[in-house]
Amino acid sequence: MQPNPVFLRLGPITIYWYGLLIISGAMLAAYIASKLSSRNGHDPEIAWNLLIVVLLTGILGARIYHIISSWDYYIANPGRMFGLQMSGFGIYGAVLGGLLGVWAFAKYHKLRFLEWADYCAPGLILAQAIGRWGNFFNQELYGPPTDLPWGIYIAPGNRLPGLEGFERFHPTFFYESALCLIGFAILLYLARNWKRDRLWGDIFFVYGLIYPVIRFFLEGYFRPDAWKIGNIPAAQIVSVVFVVFFGALLLIRHKHQRPSMLYTPGEPWVPPAPEAAGD
Helix, strand or coil: CCCCCEEEEECCEEEEHHHHHHHHHHHHHHHHHHHHHHCCCCCCHHHHHHHHHHHHHHHHHHHHHHHHHCHHHHHHCHHHCCCCCCCCCCHHHHHHHHHHHHHHHHHHCCCCHHHHHHHHHHHHHHHHHHHCHHHHHHCCCCCCECCCCCCEECCHHHCCCCCCCCCEECCHHHHHHHHHHHHHHHHHHHHHHCCCCCECCHHHHHHHHHHHHHHHHHHHHCCCCCCEECCEEHHHHHHHHHHHHHHHHHHHHHHCCCHHHECCCCCCCCCCCCCCCCC
16 A cells, blocks of 8 residues: 555645644644643643744754755755755754744743753654654655565655665654654653652653664664764764763753752742842
C-alpha cells in the first residue's frame, strides 16, 4: 500500500496529513500544558496563548535547521529557503526554536521560564510521536532495506539513491514514534508525581536526556539519509552535546540548589516585587 499524503482537498485548498498531524500534536501538547499548569494555579488560557508563539518560533527554528543541513542545495536555490511551498524541517531546530519562544513569552508575561518549560515537556515529546506519522504519509524517514514482516513499502520515486532495487524498508518513523510515546509516559508520570527534591526545570532537562538518546540510536542504525559531518551523523553529535549539557545541568543544579529553585506545587510563582527606591 502506498499512502496518500493528501488528507483532504476543498477546491483550491489542500490539507496534507503531515501538517494536520503536526497541528494536532501541537494542540494536544498545549492541552497537556494547560492541565499541568492549572494544577499549580495558573489560568489554562496561558498555555493556549503560548501555543501560538511556540508554533511560530518552532517552525522557524525547524526550517533553519533543515536549511543548514541541506546547505549545498539551498545556496544554489535560495528562493526555496522560505515560502508557502517550503518542505523539510528538523526536529532539533523545532525544539530550540520552540524553547526560545517559551523563554520570550515567559519573560514578556513575567512567568518563570523553567516552570513553563516543565509544563511543555511531556506534550512536546507526545507531539513528536504524533508528527512522525506524517513521514509515513510522505514516504520518508525510513531505514535500510529489510525482510522483516513490519517492513514498509516505499514507492520507487521515493527511494534513496542506491536503494532503488529494494521495496521494503525499516519504518524508522514508527520506531521514533513508539519510543517517544514511552518518553511521554515517563515525563507525564514525573510531572504529576515527582514532588520531593524536584527543582523547576527538571522535567524539561529529563526530556533533554530522553529524546537525544532516542535520536542517537536511530541516527546510527536507521537513517541512511542522515546529514553527516565527516562520517558521523550530525544529529548524533547534537545528541551527545545535549545529553552532556542537560545531564550536567541536573547534577550541578541539584548540588547547588537554592530555595527559589525548589518545585512548589499548588500555587503559581509570582516574581519578587522590585525594591522601593530610597529617599
